[in-house]
Every structure is written in C-alpha cells, then in structure tokens.
Amino acid sequence: MTELTLIKRKFGETSRSDTWWIQPLVVFCGLSAFIVYTTWAAFQGEHYHHGPYLSPFYAPEIFGNSEHSWFGAKPAWWPSWAPFSPAFLILWAPAGFRLTCYYYRGAYYKAFWADPPSCAVGEPRKGYRGESSFPLILQNVHRFFLYFALVFVLLLAFDVWKAMWFDDGNGGKTFGIGLGTLILAINVFLLSGYTLGCHSLRHLVGGFLDRLSGAPIRRTAYNCVSCLNSQHMRWAWMSLCSVACSDIYIRLSSMMDWTDPRILF
Amino acid sequence: MATAKFKVWRGDTDSSGFVDYETDVSEGMVVLDAVHQIQAEQANDLAVRWNCKAGKCGSCSAEVNGHPKLMCMTRLDDLPLDKPVTIEPMRAFPLVKDLVTDVSWNYQVKKKIKKFSPRPPDFEDGTWEMQQEDIDRVQEFRKCIECFLCQDVCHVLRDHHLHDNFVGPRHYVYTASLEMHPLDTEDRLGDLKETDGIGYCNITKCCTKVCPEHITITDNAIIPLKERVVDQFYDPLKKLFRIFKPKE
Structure with missing residues (x-):
C-alpha cells in the first residue's frame, strides 16, 4: 500500500465559506426538541387519550387505565418503586427504528457527534471506528426494528378506525370524523411513507436479488419502496412532526376537555 | 472586463x-x-x-x-x-x-477487488441473455468517471486517514456494479466486511453530494451493500434460513 502523508485538520477547520453549520444545527435542535418532548410526554402517564383518540406515543396501550388498554391497568409484576407509564412498554420499538434508521444515523452523527460536523469540515476526534465495532455495530439490527415498526403502523391504522366511533351519549357509538381523526389519519399516512420507504425494507422486498425481472411482484414492491425511499429524509421529518403534533393535540384535548370539530353520520 | x-x-x-x-x-x-x-x-x-x-x-x-x-x-x-x-x-x-x-492509491485498491466472474454462457455462441431492467441498476454505477471527489470528501479517508482499512465510496460503487450484476457469481461480502471496511461508513452522504455524475452513491450502492453484509453476517434469521434452505 502507498505510504500516504496527509495533514490532520483541526476541529471545524475548512475552506468552506458557506453557512455549513446551519443544517447540523437545525437537525440538532429538531431532534433534541423531539427527544425532550417525547421523554416528558412518556413520563406523564395521563392525558394521552381523549374519547376515541389515543396518542401515538401510547399506542398500542398494552397496560393502562384508559378504555384503549388491551390487558387492563398497570400489571402487578411492575416494580412498585419504578414509575409507570403505558408509553414505557412500547416506545422502545419506534425509538429503536428511528435511532437505527440510515437517514437519522447520518444526520445525528453529524449533528450530535460532529463526525464529521459537515462535509469537508475538520473533526474533533482522532480515533474512529465507525459502525465496524461495538457499540455502533449494533446499528445492524435496524431490520428487526423495521418488523416492529410495520406492525405498529397497522395498529395505528386500526386506532384511526377506532377514532371514527364516538360516544352517542346513550351508551352506544356513532360513526363520524373529527379533527382528531384526521390528525391521526395524516399521522398514519406519514408514518407509512416513512416506514415503507425504509432502506432495509427496500433490500428485503427485492434489493437482495440481482435479477428482479423474473419476480414481478418483488419488482413492483422494490420499485414502490425505492420511490418512497428517494424522499426518505422528508418522510422521516414529516412523520416525526406528525407524531409529536398528534400527541400535543390529544393531550390538549384531554387537559381542556374539548369536544373537537367533528362530523357525525 | x-x-x-x-x-x-x-x-x-x-x-x-x-x-x-x-x-x-x-x-x-x-x-x-x-x-x-x-x-x-x-x-x-x-x-x-x-x-x-x-x-x-x-x-x-x-x-x-x-x-x-x-x-x-x-x-x-x-x-x-x-x-x-x-x-x-x-x-x-x-x-x-x-x-x-497522487491518487495512485485508488488504483492499487481497485486491483484488490475480486473481478467480474460471469456464470457460464447461456448459449453455445458464448453469449448470455439479460433483461434491461436487471442491468439498469448497475448502469448507474458505470457512470463513474473516477474523479475521486467522493474519496476526497469522505471523512474516513480525509480526516481519519484509514486508507489501509477502508476502500472508500468510489470502490463501493465499483463493488456494487459487480456484486449486483445479473451475471456475476463472485462473492465479495466477506471482503466488504473485513478488508474493505464497509462498517466504517457512517452514511453522511457527503460522497453523494459531491458526485459530478449524480450517482446516488450512499442510497443505491453503499447501503444496499451494507444490507447484504447484514444478511450474510449479522442476521440470525437469515442464517437459519440458509441452513434449512434446500440446496439448489
């Protein structure tokens, strides 16, 4: 191998004269705000449902106090000293999916680790192991989080269906569409665009093959996923915002006991 | 003036x-x-x-x-x-x-990548049958003009100087053009993981941004190769599937 004599650049050293720091700063602020809000919302353990609406941070509600709970209230085996919130039981799946997502990895390596701060800008650290060894080699579990994420999208879609059935005041249910229903439906649409455009899914549905011409269903699936994948960053950010907005809407509805605008049939 | x-x-x-x-x-x-x-x-x-x-x-x-x-x-x-x-x-x-x-390091690296190894010809005249849609995917990678701007901007080479452990985006594009070719039979996944250092890529997409031929290096070459490496080395379900899959 050629003996290479190269000069090590200092942190932030660059000849770039453009505002290269804006994009990592926006990513840092955006992701930080989401993480802080999500953590706060997950620890609340209340105001996560209102009527037929269930916050996506708490869906599916495996154990909990609302009418949406699958198996009733807090389980007896939960340690008495530990705080409980239904969100603790499920948030690891979507969080793991986003944490190991190829788009987010590239974005937060830049914004949080400055590795690199931006393209052609000097880095703060000398050592580098990338994703070739522990701990970042664990990013390879992304496809397993994808499997969970696909199930979650289906469950959230079912929650949209349930969000169309409102109490009629006589102990029964009446079909309708409320503002909350629309917000939850848009959220599922954006989450579907993000999840179905996943790089791992693109590989699993057909990318692993060298010849797709003999597999028309795989070819169609591969082309559809590739189409969504080309805008993966946009889907990632829009779905991130929609999840937070859905929770905020339901939380405010519950705290103020709103009856939101709705059309009942 | x-x-x-x-x-x-x-x-x-x-x-x-x-x-x-x-x-x-x-x-x-x-x-x-x-x-x-x-x-x-x-x-x-x-x-x-x-x-x-x-x-x-x-x-x-x-x-x-x-x-x-x-x-x-x-x-x-x-x-x-x-x-x-x-x-x-x-x-x-x-x-x-x-x-x-001196960009000669790139040529030395390229020589070490396993060459194109086609399956036996489909016809007696020594030719093969291929579908255009199968070739389209690797056609993108053949646009590369070897300007090495992607190598230059990659922080693994530029800042960390890991030239002995990491072949860089240009050579992942080259490997992808061979590995995804419908006729190729060679297995380069072990090399990608061990000697070519694909795990060092942390998907900053800087290579894609600077490519003058607009090759979608990260999304179409590097990540698909990473996923193939996951198939081979990190996915226990795939390993089980390979064990029980009937031999062709």
Whole structure:
C-alpha cells in the first residue's frame, strides 16, 4: 500500500465559506426538541387519550387505565418503586427504528457527534471506528426494528378506525370524523411513507436479488419502496412532526376537555 | 472586463500554502479557465492536472471554496466573486505539487477487488441473455468517471486517514456494479466486511453530494451493500434460513 502523508485538520477547520453549520444545527435542535418532548410526554402517564383518540406515543396501550388498554391497568409484576407509564412498554420499538434508521444515523452523527460536523469540515476526534465495532455495530439490527415498526403502523391504522366511533351519549357509538381523526389519519399516512420507504425494507422486498425481472411482484414492491425511499429524509421529518403534533393535540384535548370539530353520520 | 481574486494552493510536501492572484474573468468562464489564465500570465510553473474540460475525464478534481469539485464544471458565475476564490488540491491524497495530488492509491485498491466472474454462457455462441431492467441498476454505477471527489470528501479517508482499512465510496460503487450484476457469481461480502471496511461508513452522504455524475452513491450502492453484509453476517434469521434452505 502507498505510504500516504496527509495533514490532520483541526476541529471545524475548512475552506468552506458557506453557512455549513446551519443544517447540523437545525437537525440538532429538531431532534433534541423531539427527544425532550417525547421523554416528558412518556413520563406523564395521563392525558394521552381523549374519547376515541389515543396518542401515538401510547399506542398500542398494552397496560393502562384508559378504555384503549388491551390487558387492563398497570400489571402487578411492575416494580412498585419504578414509575409507570403505558408509553414505557412500547416506545422502545419506534425509538429503536428511528435511532437505527440510515437517514437519522447520518444526520445525528453529524449533528450530535460532529463526525464529521459537515462535509469537508475538520473533526474533533482522532480515533474512529465507525459502525465496524461495538457499540455502533449494533446499528445492524435496524431490520428487526423495521418488523416492529410495520406492525405498529397497522395498529395505528386500526386506532384511526377506532377514532371514527364516538360516544352517542346513550351508551352506544356513532360513526363520524373529527379533527382528531384526521390528525391521526395524516399521522398514519406519514408514518407509512416513512416506514415503507425504509432502506432495509427496500433490500428485503427485492434489493437482495440481482435479477428482479423474473419476480414481478418483488419488482413492483422494490420499485414502490425505492420511490418512497428517494424522499426518505422528508418522510422521516414529516412523520416525526406528525407524531409529536398528534400527541400535543390529544393531550390538549384531554387537559381542556374539548369536544373537537367533528362530523357525525 | 471584470477581475476576480483567487487564492491558489502552491507548493509541495515540504512547503506549501495559498498564493494570491488576480486575473480577468469573463462570462462563461469556469474555474479551470481562470487557473489556466493564471498559469499562462502569472505562474508558468503552476501544476494542474486536466484533460477533457468537459467533466468526463475526472482529472481536474480540486477543492473550490472548500467544496470538492471538478474545476472544469465549476462556473465562476456560480461563485461569490466579491471574495477571493480558494482553489486547493484534494485533501485525502498526498500532494505532489500545487493542485496535483497522487491518487495512485485508488488504483492499487481497485486491483484488490475480486473481478467480474460471469456464470457460464447461456448459449453455445458464448453469449448470455439479460433483461434491461436487471442491468439498469448497475448502469448507474458505470457512470463513474473516477474523479475521486467522493474519496476526497469522505471523512474516513480525509480526516481519519484509514486508507489501509477502508476502500472508500468510489470502490463501493465499483463493488456494487459487480456484486449486483445479473451475471456475476463472485462473492465479495466477506471482503466488504473485513478488508474493505464497509462498517466504517457512517452514511453522511457527503460522497453523494459531491458526485459530478449524480450517482446516488450512499442510497443505491453503499447501503444496499451494507444490507447484504447484514444478511450474510449479522442476521440470525437469515442464517437459519440458509441452513434449512434446500440446496439448489
């Protein structure tokens, strides 16, 4: 191998004269705000449902106090000293999916680790192991989080269906569409665009093959996923915002006991 | 005629730095034109590698205002000329002189990648049958002009100098063009993981951003290769599937 004599650049050293720091700063602020809000919302353990609406941070509600709970209230085996919130039981799946997502990895390596701060800008650290060894080699579990994420999208879609059935005041249910229903439906649409455009899914549905011409269903699936994948960053950010907005809407509805605008049939 | 200021990197491995120049610029000029003008009028010994002036030979790679670019494809109209334009050699390779770097490391690396190994011919005349849609995917990778701007901007080479452990985006594109070829039978996944260091790539997409041929390097070459490596080495379900899959 050629003996290479190269000069090590200092942190932030660059000849770039453009505002290269804006994009990592926006990513840092955006992701930080989401993480802080999500953590706060997950620890609340209340105001996560209102009527037929269930916050996506708490869906599916495996154990909990609302009418949406699958198996009733807090389980007896939960340690008495530990705080409980239904969100603790499920948030690891979507969080793991986003944490190991190829788009987010590239974005937060830049914004949080400055590795690199931006393209052609000097880095703060000398050592580098990338994703070739522990701990970042664990990013390879992304496809397993994808499997969970696909199930979650289906469950959230079912929650949209349930969000169309409102109490009629006589102990029964009446079909309708409320503002909350629309917000939850848009959220599922954006989450579907993000999840179905996943790089791992693109590989699993057909990318692993060298010849797709003999597999028309795989070819169609591969082309559809590739189409969504080309805008993966946009889907990632829009779905991130929609999840937070859905929770905020339901939380405010519950705290103020709103009856939101709705059309009942 | 307007003039513009340039800061051009001059020198060799012993001593080098920016030297200021000022030269006339006119409509339609590219950075390489300005460099040639400076070379002709003010610095006859200025070393610059170039060939086609059409963005197809990949020779005139450099860093213009800190961005890895082909000098022949960077119009002065697109640069802010109220400030000096900086022109530097690529930073991921050893400097030879002025704007010329030694990129021979890339050719040595390329030789080590397992060559194209097609399946036996489909017909007696030694030819194969392929579908265009199967070739389309690797066709994108064949647009590469080996300008090595992607190698230059990759922080694993540029900042961490891991040339012995990591082959860089250009060679992942080359590997993808072979590995995804519908006729190829060679297995390069072990090399990708061990000697080619694909795990070092942390998907910053800088390579994709600088590619003058607009090859979607990260999404279409590197990540699909990473996923194939996951299939082979990190996915226990796939391993189980391989164990129980009937032999062909």
